[in-house]
Amino acid sequence: MVAISPVGQKSKDSFARARRVFPDGTSRVTIERNPGPIYIERGVGSYLFDADDNRFLDLNGNFTTLIHGHAFAPVVEALMRQLERGTCFAHPTESEIELAELLCHRIPQVERVRFVNTGTEAVLFAIKAARAFTGRSKIAKLEGAYHGAYDWAEVSVAATPDNWGESAAPRSTAVYRGMPASVLDEVVVLRFNDAESARQLLSFHGHSLAAVIVDPMPSRGGLAAPKPEFIAAVQDTARKNGVLVIADEVLNLRQSFRGASALYGLVPDLITMGKIIGGGLPIGAIGGREEVMRVFDASAGRPLLPQGGTFSANPLSITAGLAAMKHLDHAAFANLDELGCVVRDGIGRAISKRRAPLCVTGAASLFRIHPMAEAPNDNREAYSSPSASKLMKQLADFFVENGIMFQHGAAASMSTPMTRADAEFVVEVFAGFLDSHDVCWKT
Structure with missing residues (x-):
């Protein structure tokens, strides 16, 4: 895994311009800042390329919209x-x-x-x-x-x-x-x-x-x-x-x-x-x-x-x-289901192996990771404390730094251009996060 600078210089320059025309520098409350937003230049298949030409596997898909990825x-x-x-x-x-x-x-x-x-x-x-x-x-x-x-x-x-x-x-x-x-x-x-x-x-x-x-x-x-x-x-x-x-x-x-x-x-x-x-x-x-x-x-x-x-x-x-x-036929959905299972099962195994107090929920091509040991049944059980939310933000940042666009506090989704190798890469990066934060599970 090669670390990527979360927000490049061109994104920083664009955000400086945006702050002069938008109330908070953005047009949607869902835009994440690290400390400013990443500006996207183009999308191809399951990948995004930002203004500084960094490439990211896109697990957000504009909040699950792009089931066929970008520029289908x-x-x-x-x-x-x-x-x-x-x-x-x-x-x-x-x-x-x-x-x-x-x-x-x-x-x-x-x-x-x-x-x-x-x-x-x-x-x-x-x-x-x-x-x-x-x-x-x-x-x-x-x-x-x-x-x-x-x-x-x-x-x-x-x-x-x-x-x-x-x-x-x-x-x-x-x-x-x-x-x-x-x-x-x-x-x-x-x-x-x-x-x-x-x-x-x-x-x-x-x-x-x-x-x-x-x-x-x-x-x-x-x-x-x-x-x-x-x-x-x-x-x-x-x-x-x-x-x-x-x-x-x-x-x-x-x-x-x-x-x-x-x-x-x-x-x-x-x-x-x-x-x-x-x-x-x-x-x-x-x-x-x-x-x-x-x-x-x-x-x-x-x-x-x-x-x-x-x-x-x-x-x-x-x-x-x-x-x-x-183009969303039965075969396409079967492939998406398989990719979703690879990710959820892989994340579950990584959590169990390290006995980390996290869990994963979801179905079909969707998944969410939670800062709790038992899968929640509803909104109240899924509610995160400030410290747990901070951990999830660290997870999202780690994903971005390692080439995966992963939205904090939102469902992640697979898309039809993704491969099994993409799904396994998601699991690999998640396991890397657990290993790098091992002190959290032992204290």
């Missing part, structure tokens, strides 16, 4: 053809029908589709659709689960031991200063994998709930596997009370050919999608039962839920997404 040839070729035809229109294109047909054919419970621009918009309109369908306003959601930047979906995404309240009845907490108290009053918070409390809370509030939104494996909540009894409790109680079930698969659609809900026995009324279905361009989609999706129907006049968007279903995102999804 079929996407590039499709985009070049579309660019010559035009970038956006105020009218529909046939390509949007083709991508919708692919999703309806592939993803169970998706009978109709509406395209939007981001995962946030997909969640926003799924919640609104549930309200329009049921005539109710409240929603239920999982503590610690991230569903984008919509007030109601953001409740309790950053709950801490200081404010998260009782286990059986988690408190609704604000994610930013000034979040309306009325929003907090309209969100019921559930603990992931706590079947009994979910059943009780959904039963008690059922008469006023439009929907319960469930990420089958919340990344921000620890990327813990869902317990079958929890999925059953949420689904059965929601059905009994006329509450719609929304599966947020913006991130986890990449878990299988048919998505994550199909893997874990969740049968939602609505599914939100994004990330991989855009081929690297901005996109979001709401899919679901035809009866529920009818709230968007404007054929007879004003619909129950108007939904537009200047760039919704724009031909560039649709074209890129169609090319990407066509």
